[in-house]
Amino acid sequence: MGSECNYDFDREICRKGTNSVKWDRCGSKFGETGLLPLWIADTDFSVPPEITEAAARRLEHPVFGYSVPPEEYYASIISWFQKRHRLNLEKDWITAGSGVITSISYSIQALTEPGDKILIQTPVYDPFLTIITGTGRTAAASPLLPGNGTYEMDMEDLENHFRNGVKMMILCNPHNPVGRVWRKEELQELARLCRKYHVYVVSDEIHCDFAMFGHSFTSVLAFPEIHDLAVSCISPGKSFNLSGLCVSSMVIPDPKIRERIQAKLRSAWLLHPDILAMEMSAAAYRYGSAWMDAQLAYLEQNSLLVRERLKEEAPRIRPAVHEGTFLMWLDFREFSLSQQELTSELIHTRRLGLNDGSTYGQEGNGYMRINIGCTRNLLNQALDRLVQMEHEHF
Ligand SMILES: Cc1ncc(COP(=O)(O)O)c(C=O)c1O
Structure with missing residues (x-):
């Protein structure tokens, strides 16, 4: 655990009402509100305290x-x-x-x-x-x-x-x-x-x-x-x-x-x-070095959680080998759904906000991108929904 313990990446920080694109713009992006948002590439983590302190110090000068x-x-x-x-x-x-x-x-x-x-x-x-x-x-x-x-x-x-x-x-x-x-x-x-x-x-x-x-x-x-x-x-x-x-x-x-x-x-x-x-x-x-190390340790655990839970519980959703970034690339091609059916089911039935793979080029048809820069609790909820989806299809 080590440095991971010094920073609390499990802490749920409510971002709703902060004009956050990820949390407050689901309606315009997906046509639905209240989705679990694991899309656009920012994380839900609080920054290291030295960053907000630096901002506060500068704010003390009024010009x-x-x-x-x-x-x-x-x-x-x-x-x-x-x-x-x-x-x-x-x-x-x-x-x-x-x-x-x-x-x-x-x-x-x-x-x-x-x-x-x-x-x-x-x-x-x-x-x-x-x-x-x-x-x-x-x-x-x-x-x-x-x-x-x-x-x-x-x-x-x-x-x-x-x-x-x-x-x-x-x-x-x-x-x-x-x-x-x-x-x-x-x-x-x-x-x-x-x-x-x-x-x-x-x-x-x-x-x-x-x-x-x-x-x-x-x-x-x-x-x-x-x-x-x-x-x-x-x-x-x-x-x-x-x-x-x-x-x-x-x-x-x-x-x-x-x-x-x-x-x-x-x-x-x-x-x-x-x-x-x-x-x-x-x-x-x-x-930010110690904080970054702790963040990486947390994200590696999140990535392993996705890999292991999908392998055990929803093996037809296949994550690409994940070497870096806090984004994972999920292959849904075994579901035999059109891209439109896939995105529609994720949004309207599973109530998950993921990025549509086809946005990244036609090679992304059949894929979705999930942002794992969130608390493990939230990630587990999203995984529960993906597992449920696979069980209802096969
Ligand atoms: C690969 C990549 N480049 C650039 C950006 C955006 O960078 P900026 O906001 O500095 O333009 C993102 C954000 O998701 C990204 O994933």
Whole structure:
């Protein structure tokens, strides 16, 4: 148990009435209220106390004028990545921003032209497609290869796409929704292909702190040979449950592409995140390590609970091998339901708010994504409903 005991992840915190998307927007998302919400990617956990203390300290000063990121904003990120991921970042590489997806969108605009092809590996977090098409670029999908309950990158297909003129790829590392933590050897091969075909790689590393079960996260920045092609997007949002603060950073080692991206951000007057967000981010990265370890231990137990209960009690619902993120990818294809029937049953009969797998690309038909960043009690209630569903079908 150890450090897990010091923080109470079992504590039920009522989020209803806080304008929470997860808890207060089920009606508009699912057409039903009162569902058990295990959808959108934030957790129900309280942040470490150092974060709220940092915010309270800043609130004691009554003036909130235009501000730049404090030195500690950068120093805390550098220290965190050094200690937790053995990655040496330099201050100049870091550009503070107000959201990973916004940052990726501006990277696309800075480094590619309208009409250019940008590759994504489906099934994948759907805003990638939204910003590719929204910026007038064309999406090229390279579906992940399923097999043995897990997914691999299709290197041959990637190379074909690269050969056929893809200008950039958006990597999701670790991967939402399938839960892979890409290994160093896979990324090494990807880096080789990016180098060979001069393809930019914008790596969404927002889930980097959630490598579980002995897996370790490797950043695209671990490959100096592609530093002139690589952008890593990081954020304390998922790690510390701070998504509502809209704070993130781009890490861009190469001065030329950094200047191009910064120029694009300046052209939209996107200068830096807000004062409280920067202070809270710094406190999270500086003091959040023990809390993060405890959170990971709790999430691993949640993940095992899903795996074991489904295996024992509802074996036709198959979770993909879960290596990282607090999202799990459930395969319902044995139910022989259309995607519409599946989602409708989950919402209206089981009263569960999960994410529809088909949102992430057609490869997600027959799948649902469940967010396990909740109390074990809530997770057990959701599992009870899934077990009941299987029993009524078979
Ligand atoms: C892979 C991934 N990237 C980005 C985001 C959103 O990041 P932000 O709110 O900083 O734009 C999410 C949120 O679910 C995510 O899962």
